[in-house]
Amino acid sequence: MKKYRLALIAALAALAVSASGCSFVTVVPIGQEGEYTGQKKFDSSEESSSDWDQVVDEITQQASDVVEVLNAGGAVSEAASVTGTAKIAAYDGAKSKKYLVLELDGYTGDAAVMIQIGGPNSTTAIRDVQTLKNFENFTNQTEWSQYAKALNKESASNVAEPLALDESCAGKTVTFTGAAVKSGTSTDIIITPVSLNVE
């Protein structure tokens, strides 16, 4: 009896909604939602890949000599565009993050300076030095953060991965341009490259 009562209530509710002229549901094929809402779903990788070439150009043009920047105390609290040539002191690939540890002539500081060539990159240096887009171009903090990660992925896939670097590169000379910043709580300086050449 109870079941019938519940079914009757549900049927009456459905009838009331139908009678009000409302349709229960509007079905839209995936990908065509924007035609109805006027909104485009945020795609960080689409955003970063379309911006990448311009970002590379901008960082290349504004980059300063890495030794001068670091000796002047730069790339610590704020990211900086840097360029330079250095000897690869070591290839650090023991963990998920892969680095080239640099030996910089003329650098007077104590911090280790490394180029990240693989693994998860949590820095936001490339996003922070570029001026093509700022926070106002995004809807929220999450999109802004996703944009930084997507630019780091562009760096990995376009710059580091094609070189397929391994332990054998230790002792060679690297010429690089990229965005440098102090890594989180450590004193290390991490450079995310936009161009890299190992000889």
Next chain:
Amino acid sequence: MRNNKSGNQLLMTILKGRTFIVLILLVIFFSIAKNNFLAPATITMIAKHVALYGILGLGMTFVIITGGIDLSVGSVVGLIGMLAGGMIQEGITLRFTGNTYYFSVPVIVVAMLIVGCLIGMINGLIVTKLNVAPFIATLGTMYICRGFANLRSGGATFSSIGGFEGLGNTGFKTLGSNIANIPAGVYIFAILALLSAILLKKMSFGWYVLAVGGNERSARLSGIKADKIKILVYMISGFCAAWVGMINTAQLSAAHPASGDGWEMNAIAATVLGGTSMAGGSGTIIGTIVGAFVIGVINDGMTMCGVSEFWQKVIRGMVIILAVVIDQTQRNLQAKMALQARNAN
């Protein structure tokens, strides 16, 4: 002896009406402190807030009468807001069908109320079937719901809750609008309060709730299905929280995952101020309504007077402690008077 008895009776009358007396004193105080406190716009603003705390308080009253507590209601408010906002703005995408489904507002409202009830049912099942203390069970669901609220959008806000004509999902904002200069939330509060009062005082369910809270063992021995009653009261609480989640989202014109943070405390405060015993077994809907007004007037009155948020928390805490102390005094006095009456006979 007779003077002492009539003095006790007078004190008893004052204690019973204490929340209402406090409310009147607060209104007088803030009216003097702020000239525009009784202006129509201010009253509307307070009414909006009172409705939200009040609806949460209604559900909380049922739960506390059974001797339980529901700490998850604030998070349910946030979760429901995000689910409703997401259904309006993004719809529900089912990849295996290749479509996104946008539901009409009545369907969304019904779905959200069902979700609220389901969360309440989970709370009730954890408390009754797994024998977890209500405080811990609902503390857990509080975190789970808040987590899901954030996961729904990755922490972002749904700002297009007005819906889209082409998708037939407009009209949600009506829940946050004014109808004849009175916020829609106040109407919903009034209807839910009336239904709650009938449920608690005029229907057998209400007596079962009071019986379970008063003495659960006796209630079970007299054939009351205590577990079923407890599950149902948590479902009522979830149902009320779902309403608040939707009304709040409509009032803000946006859904944010942090919405409703800490509101469980306002609901508990309104309930306790209204005379519902934390030990269970007694409480009234009218008391909770007055309690919600006291909380609303204190919150908005202090904000209007420029009292810092930090001091507001201190004062709110003191008011709650005072309410419980007075409640205890009233109980002691009642026991004393009952003893006197028995001795006199």
